[in-house]
Amino acid sequence: MKFRPVQFVASLAIVLACGVLWLSSAAAQPAPKMGGTLRYATVTEVASLDPHVYVGSAWKVLIEAIYSPLVGYDTKGTIVPRIAERWETPDAKTTIFHLRKGVTFHDGTPLTAEDVKFSLERILDAKTGATLRTNLAGVTVSVTGPSTVKVETAAPNAALLSVLALPEAAIVSKKWIDGGPNVKVQANGTGPFVLKAYEPSVRAMLGRNPNYFIKGQPYLDTVEFRMIKSDDARVNALRTNAVDMIDFVPWKDIDTLRRAPNIVVDSSGGAFMNLWFNATKKPYNDVRVRQAFAYAIDRDAISKAAFFGHGTPIEGPPTASDSPFYNKDLAKTYKYDPARAKALLAAAGYPNGFDFEFLVFQGLGIYTSTAQIVQANLKDVGINAKIQLVEFADLLDRKNKANYDVMVYGVSMKLTDPDAYAYYLGADSTYWAKPIGYRDDVLEELLSAGRSTVDLENRKVIYRKVEQRVMDTSPWVFINFREQAQAYNNKVRGYSHLGGALNESSAGISMPVMWMQ
């Protein structure tokens, strides 16, 4: 055969190219290894494992690992089946869930439709103190077959699925709960991991559930939770390889940890800092006063000093730029403008400013730093803020009794659905508005329309109006996004860091598909 250089080189190139492609793809997606232990240090000292009462971010991860709701999120943030394998909505107020067959609780009891009904009703029962009680108000659940459940809402509710996908909507075993266990320290779920050991506020040990309904998962054998409240101790534990992964990386350490050779830091906005007004009390019931505050704040300074650069200023509504509901034109509504703030104050009747008590949570450095910067900014426009440091118990108490002027509050995003605005600002929400009796009829109408509309494009229009209204009335002053970061060593694989409302649960969502290389 005659030697043909061109063809030879071409074939060689193709073979080589295939080889490189194959090698790189193998390197880029190493096959998950079964087994191994993940040691995860968290900032929240989880004191209760009741799956319906939210206690903190680490709690969410634990509950996500031990229990399963009807539906859940995947590592890309899409709603996917969990206990329910499919569902349909015959009309705007009804959803019918078809449950998987063969799901068992960790104690061996098979899951039935009765358990689903029981769980949702437990959430609705005032005695439980469940976090999602108001979100699911007016919902009725009926069992329509051995593995079908019908959920009906009082009014059309486009946000229902996103609520049912939260770990706080976990399905529990009626038989087990009726037996009267201390739900705060024992667990019996259908999740990928089983609770092996638990010392409240100190540690928890999870083991693989061999009967998990998604075959092949989880990859990990054990997950060891260590609750380390002290920021330095937690970061140190990662640095010295005492743990493999930590949550809530302190903002001052994000950059230094990134520089460490074998540590990965994933960070994205997950919560946002605000000023809350007692908006039914003088002078905060005057829109101009609230807007003056919004213009007076130097958000860049706060991001730089309090968050070490890891806190993107929010000058518009608090919607992430990659959300379908993001409105670019509203994003720069409240740029830093002390002159305008002064003018607004004068127009409202306070040309020389005024004094007020500024309620600040003392437990976290970012609160006191942010508050001091806000205090300095306000002083420049004539407003004298007197900082009152309080513990969290006191803060909640005063918020619920409407006994405050202005406070700094960090809001962790609750829902992926923009119906979250109803939770934040809705008149019936006990979160902020109800204790002070705030009611904006225009906003209420828009919110209820948004919730009951199902078509995405229509919803976008409605929620744009919502955001415009929020900007106009400025019931809160949005300050900045707080990046929430998780850090881990490079042996940890399979983790997907999600932003926004799913940030807190990211570890829980990824846990079944995480492994140790």
Place this chain on the structure above:
Amino acid sequence: MTAAPSAHATRPRMGAGPKVAVVYLAIVALAAIFAGVLSPRDPLAINPSNILASPGVRNLLGTDELGRDLLARIIYGARVSLEVAVSAVVLACAIGIPLGIGVAFCGRRVEAFAMRIIDVFVSLPEIFVAIVILAFAGGGLTTLIVTIGLLFFPHFARVAYGMTRSIRAREHVLSAISLGAGTTWIVRKEILPNMVSVIAVQASFTLSFAMLMEAGLSFLGLGVPPPTPSWGQMIGGLKNYIFINAWPVVVPSIVLFATILSVNVLGDWLQDSLNPELQR
């Protein structure tokens, strides 16, 4: 070869130690009083682009986590430390001394009861009491002073009580009483003057305890509210950033230490020179 050791070795008038202590404390007091004039910058001026800087030309002692000048904050911090400590001690004396004297003049029963109450107070570890009171009353300068004052009045009450009893039992006082001397006269002429030196020593040590307590509470975040600088609060805040820059926290630490040390050295000297017969 030794000379026979004397239990009453007289101390030199004022050693090098106490002299340095006096000078240092005078500087601190001056800083507290003339803070406005002495401070190079505004202690509240925030500078987000220059946080946690080491000592340098722009900021002689560096900056804190919000970019505020540390030298300025330390000077103003002197004000808080001295104000709280001195006020608290004055309060403790004002409550404790009359109480101690009064109880000593009452009957046995009242004495036993009052001593029991004081025991209760003393048996509660101080910092817990402070934490609970402050959680109750909220932070702030006045609350802090009242809390610390309440914590330390038993010391003075006990001393006053003990001294009153022993003075009352002295020969010439007993004879004065038998001659018809009234209580007020005895208190004014015999008890108070004889107590002064002991009280002074007790006060100096209580001063350092009070400063320690204020610093400790501020360290825990229960002291004066921001942005008012307090040395304890500065240490508590800056310690979180040790791994970014350790220098900022070292400065207020040294200053606090030196101040308390000086008070203790002076207290020692006071005790040795006023009460040569009393050994600690």
Place this chain on the structure above:
Amino acid sequence: MLAYLGHRLVAAALTLTLAFAVVFAAIHLLPGDPVTMLLGEQAGADPEVVQKMRVRLGLDRPLIEQFASSLTGIATGDLGKSLRTGEPVFTDVIVRLPRSLELIAGGLSIAVLLGIPLGIAAAKGRGRFSGTAASVIAIAGFSAPVFVSGVILVIVFSLWLNLLPSSGFVEFADDPLMHLACLVLPATAIGINFMGVVARMTRASLADTMTKEYVRLARAKGLSRQAAVLYHALPNALVPVITIIGIRAGSLLGGTVIVEALFDWPGLSSMLVSAVFARDYPVIQGSLVAIFAVFVLIGLAIDICQGLVDPRTRETAA
């Protein structure tokens, strides 16, 4: 002797009860509500839910009733159940108390190991450089607030020398070496502070005993200065030192609050502080009772020792 002991026990019990009453009143007057804390931001503001939870936790009963049941509980060893976890406070206390005691024991050991020699040096070298130097070191010891020495220790040993962990805790059973490594810095911080006290006590006491008759007698008998100090003066000098150490040791319990916060050591004090923040009344009460009890027991032990050693105190106790 028995009467003396009995009397002291009754006095201690009375003090404890009074103290408990004060504590109970104070914490129930605190603003802030454990139920709101438990239920979180949303459910906590819903009055219906809050009320149901209060009933469940027994918080709706009149205060007198709650006080009485707490008191009887304590007398029988039942410290109630934590509002947050529902678990018995007694178990939590049993787990956490030894950790705080460990810090105190560690601190005391360092204080005694460093303080007594320092005090001896100060007493022996009175008027000379060695004595002054030792005195200065002693004063410096108790002038540095525990958190200042703690921070400096962290900077030197964790940051610069990278020898010891800056904070944290592992169970002794899990990793004895690491457990001890985590213990060193906090115990040293407490120890340095107390070392000053011990040193000063020792110096004062020794200086006093050295002038006593029996020491001069020993010298007259031909004993060297060294021997006289060691065998005659020191043991007698140490008695009041030990007494003071015992009395002050109780107050060390207060010092552990700051150290546990600084070094993230999960002892009784940090449990107390976090319970105060969460208004978890049973845990607050239970921890304080435990702390008082330790405090009072130490005082009692000292009293008994004194009563044994010095018969005069027994008689004068009214």
